[in-house]
Amino acid sequence: METDMIIKTNLTALAAVIALTGGANAHATLEQDTALIGATTKITLRVPHGCNGEATNAVRIEIPDGFYAVKPMPKAGWTLTTQTGPYAEPYDNHGREMTEGVRAVIWSGGDLADDHYDEFTIRGSVGPKMSAGQAMFFPAVQTCANGTADWTDTSGSRDVPNPAPSLELIAGAADLGHGHASTDMTATTLGDLEIAAPFARATLPNQPVAGGFMTITNTGQADDVLIGAASSVAGRMEIHEMAMDGDVMRMRALDDGLRIPSGETVTLQPGGFHIMFMDLAGPLVAGDSISVTLTFENAGEVTLTMPVADLQGGGADHSGHGGH
Template structure:
C-alpha cells in the first residue's frame, strides 16, 4: 500500500513534459464543458454509501489513462470496485479520529483510490465505483467532497473545488435513518466485519405461537484467508442454530451444522430458503412483518457483529413459510423440532410432496 499523499493543488496540474500552447489551451478549456460528478449526490449520516464517480470526457482530445479519488474525513471503511482494463491501487493513512466499525476501532484506512493503465477517449464517458460508510458524528446538510484527478498524456485536470469551473464531486448528507438498535429502525444494506461483508439479510414472519423461524443473508469474504460462521444468538429466540436444508433425491433432509458454515476466501456464501439458513429456535414471540430482528453472528476469525434482519411476509423470496416447514417436523415431546437428529441418523425427514402439503397448509392457516 502507498502512504497517503497531500491533496493536489489547483484546478490544473501539468506534468513535467513540455506542452505546446495549443495543448495548454485545450486542457484549460476542457473542464468547462462538463464536470466530474457523483451518480448519487446524497447519503444518510451513519449509512453505507455506494459512490459512483462520473468522468464525462478526457482532456479535450486526449484520452484519460488515470483517475484518482481522494476520500474525505468522515468517510471510512472504503472498498473500491475493480474495473476491467484498469489497474487498481489504494493509498492508506490515519483517520483524524477513530471510528467504531461494529465493535472494532478503526484508526486508519483507505484514503485514496487510483485506477491506472486505462484508456478513456475524450469523446467517451465512464464511471469509477467504491463504497464506504459515512461517519455517524456528521450532521444532515454537511458535504463530503471527493477530490478527483484525471490524468492524460500531457497533463492533469483536478476536480477539487478550487474554483467554480472545477467543483469536486460531492455527497450532501441527509438525516440518519435510525440507530440500528430499536426493533422498528431501518437496517443498513450492508454490514462489514474485517474482510467479511454481510448483506441482503432478512427473516420471515411467523404466525402466533410458532416455535421457530428462518433467517437469511449473504456472506462475502473479500480476504485472502478462509473464515467460518460458528455460532449465532438473538434476543428473539431461546437459541439460534446454523442449519442446512437440501434435497437428496426426492427427500428433504435438514440438519444443524455443528462445525459451522465455511466462508472460503474470495467467495460468496448465500443463506437462503431451501439451503443454508439461520434457525431461530424457541421463539419468544412472533416475528411481525415490517419489523426487524437483531442477530449476533460469531465468526471463527473475524469475531462478532450484530446484524438487523428486516422481517418479510411468509412466502417472500421463495421462503414459503420456512419456519413453518420446520415446525411441521415435531416429535410431540415439548414441541421440539427433531429434523436435525433425523437427518443425522440418515432417516428421511420429509418428502418433497409432504413438504409442499405442509407449505400449502401454512399458507391457508
C-alpha cells in the same frame, strides 16, 4: 403491473443552470445524490471526457474525512492501487476499531478516449457522527498524457470551473427521532444477510404512502433477492426503485424483487431503492417504531423494528405517490 411516477424536468431552469456552470455534463460528478449517515454505500465517479481532447490514463479519488472502510472496485484494463493513512477519528466497524484506512484510490494504466465515458466505483461507510444536510466531497483528478483535469474545489460554489464531486448526507439510523427512537446500529443477521440501519420516513396526516430504507449486505457465496415486505401499518407493501430515464425521474415497482449480489451491500435510500408502505392505516409519527417483515428468496423471513424518522429534505417525497 409496473407503476410509474413521472417527475417532469423544467428544461428552461436546467438550461440556465448549465449556462451558469459552463455545461453540467462537462464536470466529473457522482452518480449518487445522497448518502445515509451511519450506512454503507456505493460511490460512483462519472468521467465524461478527457483533458482538452486527450485520453484519460489515470483517475484518482480522494477519500474525505467521515468516510471509512473503503473498498474500491477493480476495472479491467486498469491497475488499481490505494493509499492509506490515519483517520481523523476512530470508527467502530462491526466491533473492530478502525484508526486508519484507504484515503485515496487510483486507477492507472488505462486509455479512456476523450469521446468515451466511464465510471469508477468505491464502497464505504458514512460515519455516524456526520451531520444531516452536510455536503461530502470526493475530490478527483484525471491524468492525461500532457495534463490533468482537476475536480478538487470543495467550496460548494457552482461558479467554479472545477467543482469537486459531492453528495448530500441525510439522516440515517444514527439520527432518528431526536432521542426518542431507537439508535441501535447492530445489524440483524438472517443466514448470510446482514440488515442494518433500517428506518421509515414520517408522513403527513392523510398521506397514503411512506418509504422504508436500510442497507442489506450479502456475505454468502450466492445471490439472494428481497421479494416482499409486510407490516400491520400498511394495507400492502411493494419494493420500488427511483431512477432517471432521460430527463424524467421514474418510480417503478420491482415486480421480480431486489437482487442482493453475493459479497455486496445494497443500500435502500431516498431517491433510489426503497420499500413502499401503501394504504397506510394512519400516519407514521417521528420517534415511533414499527414492525416490518422482510421476505428473501433464499434466506427466508425476518422481522425488524424500524424507527420512524422525520427527514428534512435530501430524499424522495412520497406524498404524491398515492396513484398506485
